[in-house]
Amino acid sequence: MSNRLNTPNDMRAFWMPFTANRQFKKEPRLFVGAKDMHYQTHDGRQVLDGTAGLWCVNAGHCRPKITEAIREQAGELDYAPAFQLGHPKAFELANRLVDIAPEGMNHVLYTNSGSESVDTALKVALAYHRAKGDGSRFRLIGRERGYHGVNFGGISVGGIVSNRKMFGTLLTGVDHMPHTHLPEKNAFTRGQPEHGGDLASELERIVTLHDASTIAAVIVEPVAGSTGVLIPPKGYLQKLREICTKHGILLIFDEVITGFGRLGAPFAAQYFDVKPDIITTAKGLTNGVIPMGAVFVTSEIHDAFMNGPEHLIEFFHGYTYSGNPIASAAALGTLDTYKEEGLLTRAAELASYWEDGLHSLKDCPNVIDIRNIGLIGAIELSPIAGEPTKRAFSAFLKAYERGLLIRTTGDIIALSPPLIIEKHHIDELFDKLRGVLKHNI
Ligand SMILES: Cc1ncc(COP(=O)(O)O)c(C=O)c1O
Numbered sequence: 001m002s003n004r005l006n007t008p009n010d011m012r013a014f015w016m017p018f019t020a021n022r023q024f025k026k027e028p029r030l031f032v033g034a035k036d037m038h039y040q041t042h043d044g045r046q047v048l049d050g051t052a053g054l055w056c057v058n059a060g061h062c063r064p065k066i067t068e069a070i071r072e073q074a075g076e077l078d079y080a081p082a083f084q085l086g087h088p089k090a091f092e093l094a095n096r097l098v099d100i101a102p103e104g105m106n107h108v109l110y111t112n113s114g115s116e117s118v119d120t121a122l123k124v125a126l127a128y129h130r131a132k133g134d135g136s137r138f139r140l141i142g143r144e145r146g147y148h149g150v151n152f153g154g155i156s157v158g159g160i161v162s163n164r165k166m167f168g169t170l171l172t173g174v175d176h177m178p179h180t181h182l183p184e185k186n187a188f189t190r191g192q193p194e195h196g197g198d199l200a201s202e203l204e205r206i207v208t209l210h211d212a213s214t215i216a217a218v219i220v221e222p223v224a225g226s227t228g229v230l231i232p233p234k235g236y237l238q239k240l241r242e243i244c245t246k247h248g249i250l251l252i253f254d255e256v257i258t259g260f261g262r263l264g265a266p267f268a269a270q271y272f273d274v275k276p277d278i279i280t281t282a283k284g285l286t287n288g289v290i291p292m293g294a295v296f297v298t299s300e301i302h303d304a305f306m307n308g309p310e311h312l313i314e315f316f317h318g319y320t321y322s323g324n325p326i327a328s329a330a331a332l333g334t335l336d337t338y339k340e341e342g343l344l345t346r347a348a349e350l351a352s353y354w355e356d357g358l359h360s361l362k363d364c365p366n367v368i369d370i371r372n373i374g375l376i377g378a379i380e381l382s383p384i385a386g387e388p389t390k391r392a393f394s395a396f397l398k399a400y401e402r403g404l405l406i407r408t409t410g411d412i413i414a415l416s417p418p419l420i421i422e423k424h425h426i427d428e429l430f431d432k433l434r435g436v437l438k439h440n441i
Contacts, residue, residue, distance in 0.1 A: 115149025264348025
């Protein structure tokens with residue numbers, strides 16, 4: 001007998017992620033097609049993609065090089081075991097990735113998502129110290145409001161309360177730095193805020209409390225995305241780097257959002273000119289098309305594991321799908337597309353036009369802050385009394401009706417369009433959003 005609940009269109013079986021399931025299933029919003037800057041909805045409308053899907057479709061939708069690479073690979077080599085065996089494209093891809101990474105990030109471990117990249121990075125950090133005979137360094141330091149995916153490592157170092165509070169004790173030995181959001185001083189700043197760089201010295205306080213000899217790594221998003229776009233104050237990341245170096249602590253940049261051109265350089269590490277020891281990525285690596293992540297590490301970290309008898313596995317970690325052939329092909333097609341169209345630096349060309357358009361919404365009702373960097377923007381709305389998140393969610397629904405995809409978190413609207421966006425799309429996006437903010441919420 002079938003296990004299906006009801007009709008073929010019954011929506012109950014799929015428990016949707018990070019979704020108001022009951023609201024959605026009453027008024028479904030389905031995408032059935034996509035091309036370049038637009039989605040097509042099940043009711044036949046075009047929706048301008050203001051969020052690159054979920055911060056991942058950096059080259060726009062259904063790009064031919066990527067689609068073709070997947071098609072070809074699926075017919076040639078569908079799967080190769082990832083442990084003790086390999087296939088050429090995984091190696092080719094790692095070389096291509098290292099070529100665009102910050103200098104010295106010479107090795108890549110593959111994962112299948114941002115969450116897995118984060119947990120991989122945390123494990124590399126712990127194991128690195130131990131491999132060097134420094135196993136007392138077991139602590140991991142994250143930051144309030146940080147988002148590092150949803151696995152246990154990521155939510156432990158993460159700082160978003162609703163993602164943590166339901167899940168017990170999490171990892172032990174974790175501490176958090178304060179977030180850097182100072183709206184009373186920095187509201188409506190264009191680019192990096194002036195105030196708050198000194199908050200990095202809170203890391204010194206944490207080091208003093210626990211002693212450096214117990215701390216393995218600090219993890220931060222260079223630009224915090226999912227919490228609602230918090231841009232690092234001037235000097236903040238540099239100071240974190242100094243403190244980590246001084247105390248022998250590894251610095252991990254979680255670049256799942258900022259990686260692959262979002263700020264106008266391949267990685268935020270290059271944009272801010274601050275070199276971490278480990279970089280986590282996913283999303284834009286395959287243009288969001290196939291699940292894949294990559295963790296970049298320095299030679300110093302990699303080489304610390306390369307000792308002992310050669311027949312022994314050096315690092316007991318990996319996934320069935322690490323470097324999967326079809327994912328590798330998709331990533332190679334993506335890198336080709338980025339290169340041919342100059343997309344890894346395109347955000348730099350458009351950033352000031354984007355910034356002007358975004359800040360033109362300053363006078364709309366209920367707008368209490370606007371923030372931007374590269375091709376990222378955020379509009380913070382004042383919450384409806386007693387009903388937090390409702391105003392922004394209602395803006396999301398209204399924008400969708402008007403043919404615009406935005407993302408909301410709390411009462412913040414976050415924008416991160418595909419990097420192929422043209423100026424006329426930017427105009428259209430902000431016109432539509434102005435209509436939503438002015439009249440409908
Ligand atoms: C900074 C950061 N890290 C990790 C993740 C988790 O990625 P995934 O959803 O692919 O697991 C995200 C997702 O938005 C992210 O923004």
